[in-house]
Amino acid sequence: MSNLFxxxxxxxxxxxxxxxxxxxxxxxxxxxxxxxxxxAKLIKAKIIERFExxxxxxxxxxxxxxxxxDDKRTGAYPITKFDFLGYTFRPRKSRNSKxxxxxxxxxxAVSTLAKVxxxxxxxxxxxxxxxxxELQDISDKCEPILRGWHNYYGRYYASEMTAxxxxxxxxxxxxxxxxxxxxxxxxxxxxxxxxxxxxxxxQNLFGHWKRGIYGFV
Numbered sequence: 001m002s003n004l005f006x007x008x009x010x011x012x013x014x015x016x017x018x019x020x021x022x023x024x025x026x027x028x029x030x031x032x033x034x035x036x037x038x039x040a041k042l043i044k045a046k047i048i049e050r051f052e053x054x055x056x057x058x059x060x061x062x063x064x065x066x067x068x069x070d071d072k073r074t075g076a077y078p079i080t081k082f083d084f085l086g087y088t089f090r091p092r093k094s095r096n097s098k099x100x101x102x103x104x105x106x107x108x109a110v111s112t113l114a115k116v117x118x119x120x121x122x123x124x125x126x127x128x129x130x131x132x133x134e135l136q137d138i139s140d141k142c143e144p145i146l147r148g149w150h151n152y153y154g155r156y157y158a159s160e161m162t163a164x165x166x167x168x169x170x171x172x173x174x175x176x177x178x179x180x181x182x183x184x185x186x187x188x189x190x191x192x193x194x195x196x197x198x199x200x201x202x203q204n205l206f207g208h209w210k211r212g213i214y215g216f217v
Contacts, residue, residue, distance in 0.1 A: 003027055009054045010047075017050075018043060026085055037077075040065045068106040086114040086153065109157035118149060118164045128174040135197065138175070139205035142168070147207055163217065165208040169194060170216045191216055 006028065014023050014032070021043065022033040032047075034040035044065060051057055067077035069091045081090030087108040094105045125145075127138060146168065154161050173190040177183045183190045195214050203209040 005054075009050065009056065013050055017046065029084060031082075031084060034065075037065065037067075069104075070106045071104045073106075083111045083113065084108075086111055087156070088112065092157065107156060109160040110153040114153065115161075115164055119167045121145070122164075122168055122171055127171050128178055130175070131179040133175075135202060135205060138172070143206055150207060162213055162215075165213045166215050166217045168206075168208070169198070169214065172197075173216065 006025065010025060010030065014021070018032075021039075024031050032040075032043055034043060044063070048058055064079055064082070066079050066082045066089075067073065067075060068089075069075070069077070069080045081088060083089075088111040089106060089108045091104050092107045092109065093102055094107060095102055122142075125142065127133075127142070130138070133141075146165075149164065150158070150161065170191075173187065173194045176190045176193050177185065177187065180190075180193075183193060195216075197203075198206075198209040198214040
């Protein structure tokens with residue numbers, strides 16, 4: 001219902017009031033692209049006014065004007081990044097695919113909060129306590145989740161996902177310590193054991209192993 005309400009409160013209103021400005025919205029989270037600071041301040045004020053008319057209010061701390069700083073936009077502004085749909089957009093170094101030269105672009109990568117949430121999900125799966133499971137069972141349970149994360153968050157700056165995969169590898173090492181008596185209390189030995197699995201014939205069980213991510217947090 002709220003999504004339908006915002007369609008009329010925001011979507012149709014934006015198209016009618018600011019037809020030349022690009023914008024996007026997902027549920028109650030949205031972005032409006034502006035040409036300069038004055039335009040951004042005007043549109044923000046008008047959105048606040050519109051929401052008040054419809055008995056709504058924008059979030060006081062999450063709503064801000066962000067300067068999309070890069071090599072072409074070099075001004076000095078206090079806020080140069082924002083989070084949207086699990087991504088953090090900010091200035092990042094990139095390499096030109098044609099010239100191989102480095103440049104600064106305003107680009108997305110998985111956000112810190114999204115990585116925290118993914119690590120919490122791995123913990124909630126309770127892998128280390130499931131000594132009744134075999135590695136194939138863990139793959140059947142976890143690989144669809146890991147693959148979903150990779151397909152969504154790995155599209156831009158996929159290397160930013162490495163910490164999540166390393167956390168998963170470390171969780172497998174803890175599982176191995178619990179499952180195999182010879183590894184009980186031997187963290188280094190369990191780490192080596194899992195790394196051998198990742199590099200061996202079982203590497204197809206997890207997509208990040210196939211991509212060469214064997215390390216640990």
